[in-house]
Amino acid sequence: MKSGEGLKNVKRMSVPFAPVFNWSVGNWMEQFFDGLKQKKILASKCAACGRVYLPPRMICERCFDKTEEWVELPETGTVETYTMAHVGVADNGELEDLPEPQIIAMVKHDGADTCMAVRVDAQDCNVGLRVKAVWNAEPDGVLDALSAYRALD
Amino acid sequence: MRDVAVVGVGLSKHVSKRRDVNIPELVWEGVSAAYEDAGITPRDLDGIITGNMPAFEGVNLPELWGAGHWGAYNKPVLRITTGGTTGGSVGHGAFYAVASGLMDTVIAIAFEKQSDGDSTAGLNTVAVADMAPFLSYGIDPAFMLAFGGGAVGVAVYQASSYMKRSGCTPHHLDKVSVLCRTNAAKNPAAHLKQPGLTPEEVARTALMQYPLRFGHVCPASDGACAMILTTAEKAKKLTDKPAFIRSVASCSEEGALVGIAAAGTANTDPCAQEGCKVAAANAYRKAGIKEPRQEIDLAEPYAPFAHQLLMFYERLLLCDEGEAPSILDSGSMELDGALPVCPSGGVISTNAIGASALERIAEAALQIMGKAGEHQVEKDVHKAVAHGWGGAVNLNVVAVLADTPTPRG
Numbered sequence: 031m032k033s034g035e036g037l038k039n040v041k042r043m044s045v046p047f048a049p050v051f052n053w054s055v056g057n058w059m060e061q062f063f064d065g066l067k068q069k070k071i072l073a074s075k076c077a078a079c080g081r082v083y084l085p086p087r088m089i090c091e092r093c094f095d096k097t098e099e100w101v102e103l104p105e106t107g108t109v110e111t112y113t114m115a116h117v118g119v120a121d122n123g124e125l126e127d128l129p130e131p132q133i134i135a136m137v138k139h140d141g142a143d144t145c146m147a148v149r150v151d152a153q154d155c156n157v158g159l160r161v162k163a164v165w166n167a168e169p170d171g172v173l174d175a176l177s178a179y180r181a182l183d
Numbered sequence: 184m185r186d187v188a189v190v191g192v193g194l195s196k197h198v199s200k201r202r203d204v205n206i207p208e209l210v211w212e213g214v215s216a217a218y219e220d221a222g223i224t225p226r227d228l229d230g231i232i233t234g235n236m237p238a239f240e241g242v243n244l245p246e247l248w249g250a251g252h253w254g255a256y257n258k259p260v261l262r263i264t265t266g267g268t269t270g271g272s273v274g275h276g277a278f279y280a281v282a283s284g285l286m287d288t289v290i291a292i293a294f295e296k297q298s299d300g301d302s303t304a305g306l307n308t309v310a311v312a313d314m315a316p317f318l319s320y321g322i323d324p325a326f327m328l329a330f331g332g333g334a335v336g337v338a339v340y341q342a343s344s345y346m347k348r349s350g351c352t353p354h355h356l357d358k359v360s361v362l363c364r365t366n367a368a369k370n371p372a373a374h375l376k377q378p379g380l381t382p383e384e385v386a387r388t389a390l391m392q393y394p395l396r397f398g399h400v401c402p403a404s405d406g407a408c409a410m411i412l413t414t415a416e417k418a419k420k421l422t423d424k425p426a427f428i429r430s431v432a433s434c435s436e437e438g439a440l441v442g443i444a445a446a447g448t449a450n451t452d453p454c455a456q457e458g459c460k461v462a463a464a465n466a467y468r469k470a471g472i473k474e475p476r477q478e479i480d481l482a483e484p485y486a487p488f489a490h491q492l493l494m495f496y497e498r499l500l501l502c503d504e505g506e507a508p509s510i511l512d513s514g515s516m517e518l519d520g521a522l523p524v525c526p527s528g529g530v531i532s533t534n535a536i537g538a539s540a541l542e543r544i545a546e547a548a549l550q551i552m553g554k555a556g557e558h559q560v561e562k563d564v565h566k567a568v569a570h571g572w573g574g575a576v577n578l579n580v581v582a583v584l585a586d587t588p589t590p591r592g
Binding site: 039040041049050051052053054055056057058059060087088089091092094 | 201202203204205206207208211224225240241242251252254255256296298299300301303304387389390391392397
């Protein structure tokens, strides 16, 4: 090939390139996020063993069955285990001291067989603490729609 | 060593972008089809061998995210990743598990979800090892200029060299694309289906990088492939017509200088592919095949770029070097030919990278089992060869499949 030949019909690429990652959340998580917009907590249920997954997943790994049934769960649940965060991530990505320590807990919603990691606003946290979800005023389809959980009286 | 039978094959559909499903959900489509094809459930499994490309999706342990979705609950899981050969190495790993007697029934799963990640960024994580010598000796890594267009930069040096040495013309490259894309049109799992494609249409596509045009290069696919392997005894209970994996062989050459050599060696011609010849010769010997040119009924070489179908046909010892272009012209490689090549449509039509080398073995198995459907070749397939090319472009993997087990003694 002579230099310059055929340059009219050449595929052009731009360099340098910026790598982009676009992870699909998948069918089951998408339904979960859509539910949050309507203040609904949607879990998927295995027809074979009855286990209820929250967040939902497509396959019940124990039964290798598709979890085709959807159930709406109450806003209440129980702290299974927890930790305390003293440092958070600022908008610029830097670590920053939190004004107050924040409780992060694994909460099992009533009716679920699995836990979600959530923020809990409480004076004192313990395993077994009963909590209730607090919604944002205008929840959108992201996990932050559930701003935090508070202790049930 | 025990005989190893393929009793189930499953493929997801392959497309550019599966935005509706995540990685475990996509792979499940191929996996569940394989269980259904074999008539077993994960309860019958002794282990799971899986793999995909390193870093392509930016998820470093996808097998642990997905394993439960693929039937791994309470089972051993192994991941194998060797670059473009990943799927082939996964197939070899599954073969070793059954042949050795350590496991009876295993599933081999290979996949890629390229739309989630950035494949060129992923590829560069592989190429860095090859760039290091350049940087450490203060040499300008000018060859990296060839990577502006992504993976095609690996193949262009090889294509130029192969064309010069074999007499392969640009028209032959166009005809390879036609062969593969029209076969793909008959394969429901294939990605780029172009029924009625003509060499002239391929010749009019944009030049990607000399000497390869857009029409000579694979697409980037999302997709998955799964195969279930078991012992000959257990296979008898599951199917009347299993495909036996008679042998596997691989050959790792000297470290490559990606783009400059692209040969699997810094010292020889990029189209030499001595490693492929070594692996093929070993695989035929272990499979009890003395005359591959007479005995092999079908070939699935790994060819994401058009010239590679011809080049690897030669390096798989199916003809003399330089003969493949005229064999293509003879029509022998077509679905009704004497030695059909890439009846699946090949990698040039479908490339979910980590899955691609396993899909070559899967196609060989489907053709032997007579389950290929519309792209089933006309002749009876008794023996077939499946190939993969990858690593740091220095690894070749070969598997020989047949409708009868390996002759012993």
